Amino acid sequence: MSGRVLVGVKRVIDYAVKIRVKPDNTGVVTDGVKHSMNPFCEIAVEEAVKLKEKKLIKEVVAVSCGPQQSQETIRTALAMGADRGIHVDVSGKDYENLGPLQVSKILAALAKQEDAQLILLGKQAIDDDCNQTGQMTAALLDWPQGTFASEVSLEGDKINLVREIDGGLEHIKINTPAVITADLRLNTPRYATLPNIMKAKKKKIVTVKPADLGVDVTSRLEVLKVEEPPQRQAGRV
Amino acid sequence: NSQTVVNRSFKQLSRPWGACQAGWRSTSSRSVPDVASHHPAEVVSSFPPLQTYTEEEGMMREAVKKYAQERIFPLVSQMDENSQMDKEVIKSLFEQGLMGIEIDPEYGGTGSSFFSSILVIEELAKVDPSVAVLCDIQNTLINTLFVKLGTPAQKEKYLNRLSTDMIGSFCLSEAESGSDAFALKTRAEKHKDYYVINGSKMWISNAEHAGVFLVMANVDLSAGYRGITCFIVDRDTEGLEIGKKENKLGLRASSTCPLNFDNVKVPEKNILGEIGHGYKYAIGMLNEGRIGIAAQMLGLAQGCFDHTVPYTRQRVQFGKRIFDFQGMQHQIAHVATQIEAARLLTYNAARLKEAGRTFIKEACMAKYFSAEVATLTTSKCIEWMGGVGFTKDYPIEKYYRDCKIGTIYEGTTNIQLSTMAKFIDKEYNV
Numbered sequence: 001m002s003g004r005v006l007v008g009v010k011r012v013i014d015y016a017v018k019i020r021v022k023p024d025n026t027g028v029v030t031d032g033v034k035h036s037m038n039p040f041c042e043i044a045v046e047e048a049v050k051l052k053e054k055k056l057i058k059e060v061v062a063v064s065c066g067p068q069q070s071q072e073t074i075r076t077a078l079a080m081g082a083d084r085g086i087h088v089d090v091s092g093k094d095y096e097n098l099g100p101l102q103v104s105k106i107l108a109a110l111a112k113q114e115d116a117q118l119i120l121l122g123k124q125a126i127d128d129d130c131n132q133t134g135q136m137t138a139a140l141l142d143w144p145q146g147t148f149a150s151e152v153s154l155e156g157d158k159i160n161l162v163r164e165i166d167g168g169l170e171h172i173k174i175n176t177p178a179v180i181t182a183d184l185r186l187n188t189p190r191y192a193t194l195p196n197i198m199k200a201k202k203k204k205i206v207t208v209k210p211a212d213l214g215v216d217v218t219s220r221l222e223v224l225k226v227e228e229p230p231q232r233q234a235g236r237v
Numbered sequence: 238n239s240q241t242v243v244n245r246s247f248k249q250l251s252r253p254w255g256a257c258q259a260g261w262r263s264t265s266s267r268s269v270p271d272v273a274s275h276h277p278a279e280v281v282s283s284f285p286p287l288q289t290y291t292e293e294e295g296m297m298r299e300a301v302k303k304y305a306q307e308r309i310f311p312l313v314s315q316m317d318e319n320s321q322m323d324k325e326v327i328k329s330l331f332e333q334g335l336m337g338i339e340i341d342p343e344y345g346g347t348g349s350s351f352f353s354s355i356l357v358i359e360e361l362a363k364v365d366p367s368v369a370v371l372c373d374i375q376n377t378l379i380n381t382l383f384v385k386l387g388t389p390a391q392k393e394k395y396l397n398r399l400s401t402d403m404i405g406s407f408c409l410s411e412a413e414s415g416s417d418a419f420a421l422k423t424r425a426e427k428h429k430d431y432y433v434i435n436g437s438k439m440w441i442s443n444a445e446h447a448g449v450f451l452v453m454a455n456v457d458l459s460a461g462y463r464g465i466t467c468f469i470v471d472r473d474t475e476g477l478e479i480g481k482k483e484n485k486l487g488l489r490a491s492s493t494c495p496l497n498f499d500n501v502k503v504p505e506k507n508i509l510g511e512i513g514h515g516y517k518y519a520i521g522m523l524n525e526g527r528i529g530i531a532a533q534m535l536g537l538a539q540g541c542f543d544h545t546v547p548y549t550r551q552r553v554q555f556g557k558r559i560f561d562f563q564g565m566q567h568q569i570a571h572v573a574t575q576i577e578a579a580r581l582l583t584y585n586a587a588r589l590k591e592a593g594r595t596f597i598k599e600a601c602m603a604k605y606f607s608a609e610v611a612t613l614t615t616s617k618c619i620e621w622m623g624g625v626g627f628t629k630d631y632p633i634e635k636y637y638r639d640c641k642i643g644t645i646y647e648g649t650t651n652i653q654l655s656t657m658a659k660f661i662d663k664e665y666n667v
Contacts, residue, residue, distance in 0.1 A: 038301075072292075079296060192300045194334035194347040194357075201293055 003117030004059045007082065008107060009041040010107060011066055012127045020229050023212075026113045027096065028226065029184025037073045042189040043182040044082075045086040046121050049081035050187065056154045057118065059083050063110060065103050066093040071205055078200035079192035085205035088109060090217060094210075097219035102210070104136035109213035111141060116177065118159075123148055123181040134181035144174035213223040248530070248665035255564035284603045290356070293349065293625075297461075298356045304333055305364040313365045316490035317635055320482065323490075326368060327404070327446060337400025340384065344396035351525070355532045362536025363543065366639045368492050369536060370402070373529040374442055378522050379405030382451055382467070386510035386518065391469065395449060408438040408496060409519055414488075416652050418453075418517055419462035423498060425454040430505045434468065434476075438496040444479050445492030448472050452498070453515050460648045465515035469507040476501035487638035524589065524597050526647050527604040531583040534607035534643040538576050538614040541636035545618040547624075552623075565621065579603070579610040598660040605653040608643030615640045617640050 013019065014034040021027055037045075048060045062077035064070040065088040074085035088106050090098055106222035119138075124131035130142035139229055146152070150169070164183050165169040192200075210217045244478055289300065312323050338354045340346020347353075354376045362369035378572040383395055399405060423436025434454050442448075448468045457464035468476060480495035510518055546569065549560040561566055582603040589596035615637040619626035626633045644650045 072296075075292065075296060079300070191333060192296065193303045193332065194297055194338060194349060194353070195342065196301060196302065196334075197293055197296045198342070198348050200296075 004061060004114055005045040005048045005051065005057050005058060005120055006079065006107065006111055006114060006148050007041070007044050007119045008103070008119070008133070009062050009064050009073050009077050010038040010122070010125045011035050011047060011064060011070045012038045012125055013138050015039060015126055018154045021226055025225050025227055026223065035069065035073075037076050038122050038125045038127075039189075040124060040126070040182055040184070041073075041077075042122075043184070043186050044120040044122050044180075045077045045080050045082060046187045046189040047180075048118075048203055049183060049190075051152075051154070052081065053081075061114060061116070062090065064148060065090050065106055065210075066099060067095055071207075074205050076192060076201055078203045078205075080190060081196065082203075083201055085201040086114075087205055088206045088213070089207050089209050097223075098138055098217060099219060099221060100130045100132035100202055102215065102217040102219065104133050104140055105215045106210055106213055106217075107133070107169045108140040110138075111177075113213070118177060119143075119179045121179065122180045123183050131158070132178050137177040141177075141179070143178050145179045145181075146172060146174055149180050150183050152180060152186065180181045184190065197210045248269055250253050250339045251444065269422075278334065280427045280540075284479060287581050287588070294353055294356055297349065298355050300410065301333070301335065301357050301360040302363075304329070305361055305368075308617045309361070309364050313632065313635070314629070316365070316367065318489075320484065320489040322367065322446065323370065327371070330368070330372060331400070331402055334400075335372055337380060337396075339517070340380055340396055341504050344392065345400040346380075346396070348398075351528075351591050352584075352587045355583065358532040359583075362533040363540030365490065366533055366537045366636075367488045368559075369533045370488060370491050371443055373526070373533055374407060375399065375405060377526045377529040378407045379449075379451060381510060381525060382407075382518060382522055384526075388506075390506070391509065395469070396408070398448065399424055404415055404443050404446045406441050406443045406447035406450045407522075408441050408450050408452045410440045411437060412495075416649055418519065419465065421453060421455060421465065422641055423452070423454040423457075424458055425466060425468060425503070427456060428666035430506075432468065432503050432505065434470070434498045434501040434503055436498050437461055438498075440483075441494055441496050442491055444494035444496060450477070450496070451475040451509065453519060454498075456512055460513065462516045463513050464617060465519070466512045467509040467515045467518055469509055470501060470503055474501055475502070486641060487635070496657055523647060524600055527585045527600040527653075528583060528590065528596075530605040530643065530647045531586065531600070531603035534604075534611040534640065535576070535579050535583050535619070537636055538579065538607070539645070541611075541615050541618045541633060542576060545621055546634075549621055559621070568617060568621070572617050575610045579607040579615050582606050597656055601648075601653040601657045604643075604648065605650055605657075608640070611636075611640035611643050 012035065013025045013030065015034045017034055020029045047063065051057045052060050059233065060082040062074050062082040064073050068161050071087050074087055078085055107119060121134045123134065127150050133146060134147055146159060146161035148164045149161050152163045153160045157176050159176060159178055161174060161180065163172060308329050309326055311327060316323055334347040335357055338349050338357060339351060342348040347570055351424040358369050358373045363370055380399055381400065383392060408419055409421065411421050411423065413422065423434065423438065425432040425434045434452065436454065449472065452468045452470050454468055457468050476499040478497040478499065480497060483493045485493060546631030549565060550558055552559045586596050586599040586603040589599055618633050619637055622631065622633055625631050
């Protein structure tokens with residue numbers, strides 16, 4: 001199987017940051033807070049780049065949905081070895097309400113437009129922990145899905161996958177095209193080396209709007225309130 | 238984005254100072270889009286603050302920060318204890334492209350800018366100043382000398398190795414000549430098409446692992462410093478003996494060895510640059526290396542500070558955080574100011590050099606000041622940590638030991654001050 005892989009990369013608040021809820025309880029503080037690529041998305045990028053290095057696929061396209069700053073996340077993917085990027089421009093209120101259903105519609109549309117053979121995503125994002133985008137994307141495209149992947153190997157036009165499930169490890173074989181979501185132990189993402197950061201500057205990022213893809217990003221969910229978990233009380237012995 | 242702001246500002250800066258060449262690498266001649274339309278909230282300034290980085294510089298800094306924290310930090314204490322740089326660390330420095338930052342990709346390098354080198358050195362120093370100095374010497378001294386002075390054949394032979402797997406050492410100081418560098422006694426006698434080098438060098442960094450040595454030797458002692466010539470000496474050359482490394486107070490993971498030259502034969506084609514011009518090259522390179530050391534000391538101070546402040550925010554005495562005592566707050570704020578000032582001096586000196594403007598006085602100021610700030614910061618940090626600051630279980634005491642060399646090597650503080658004074662004297666010579 002040789003072809004194009006779409007990798008979704010999400011810009012999230014960095015894992016090391018202490019999250020604080022906004023005083024008006026509408027969300028968490030994001031202004032001036034350090035953001036980086038979702039760790040599971042890093043693992044997905046790494047897997048895609050490895051497949052390209054093994055010459056099993058020919059092009060890695062990094063996709064991110066969000067405001068202008070999402071381009072930084074795409075650049076990081078480019079520095080890790082992705083070939084080009086697509087930035088789906090979603091900002092303001094639309095971005096605040098962006099969830100797995102809208103993103104999966106966008107990814108499905110892009111997969112058709114780019115004639116992708118494989119979609120690689122992180123299993124979930126560390127900000128909303130939804131764990132839905134991969135599954136929804138596969139359903140919308142009517143493609144097989146291999147979620148929580150800890151091992152991926154391509155065999156002709158099929159994929160052998162090991163999934164980490166509650167009971168242990170599940171071995172499955174799926175057809176392509178397919179959606180795979182990466183779990184923690186799939187690989188160890190490489191650092192963006194300095195030469196690769198320099199090369200990434202020359203790689204192209206194209207910006208599109210959801211409307212261009214025929215996707216309506218209106219949310220069917222409304223966040224009513226966000227609050228911190230109750231303070232831990234002291235125990236008693 | 239910040240790159241367009243920087244591009245636009247430098248176009249404006251270079252107009253009033255038309256005489257200077259704006260050698261700024263990131264400036265492109267394409268027309269600059271209006272920044273305001275992309276970021277309505279962003280203040281568009283004609284003169285961006287010094288802490289403005291191009292996108293690539295920002296990405297490099299993040300990448301090195303992550304790499305240093307994950308790959309170097311766990312080994313720091315052990316490398317210091319054993320006075321031994323871990324081979325895996327050296328290998329990964331090359332793999333990350335950190336050893337050939339300004340070398341052209343044609344020779345396997347990263348092809349980035351001087352300022353990127355400075356940022357890399359600063360980030361490495363926050364974690365381990367010994368690793369930072371290894372990276373600094375390679376990039377600002379060895380690579381620069383080869384790039385500026387190398388013949389095509391020399392570049393072909395060495396630059397690729399220097400970016401991918403070979404460390405270089407710069408050999409100037411001797412037992413009897415430190416600050417008085419040009420009084421060096423190592424001599425090179427000409428025979429037909431080769432030279433025979435005899436003498437010894439002292440305090441040579443990276444010597445334990447270096448594959449190539451740039452040796453300053455005098456071809457004609459009667460000509461004084463005008464006989465000093467730079468020779469490329471490969472490690473395995475017969476007669477070159479690398480002595481036992483020094484047992485040092487700080488920067489212990491960085492090897493510092495004496496070298497002995499016993500009738501070392503070096504072919505004529507191994508002369509770097511011109512005969513008798515070695516003194517010029519040494520001064521020139523050390524002017525740039527100075528900024529690298531400033532970055533190292535800056536990173537050292539910042540790294541130490543970053544380890545200490547969280548402790549002061551946690552430690553409670555007399556019912557409140559020790560950070561909340563006014564005496565502590567004033568000291569902490571004072572040190573933070575000094576670090577910021579050191580940062581601005583260092584970044585500005587680096588930007589001046591990149592812009593092709595005179596930078597020697599500013600480089601001296603940056604190195605001198607950063608070393609002093611590192612000394613102040615580390616000393617204060619130990620005090621703020623109290624008893625635990627004094628133990629090896631915490632990284633603070635290592636920073637304290639490491640900082641002292643900053644006021645000594647690559648030009649002592651006294652030499653920096655005298656150099657600055659010479660410039661000041663000239664400035665007032667109307």
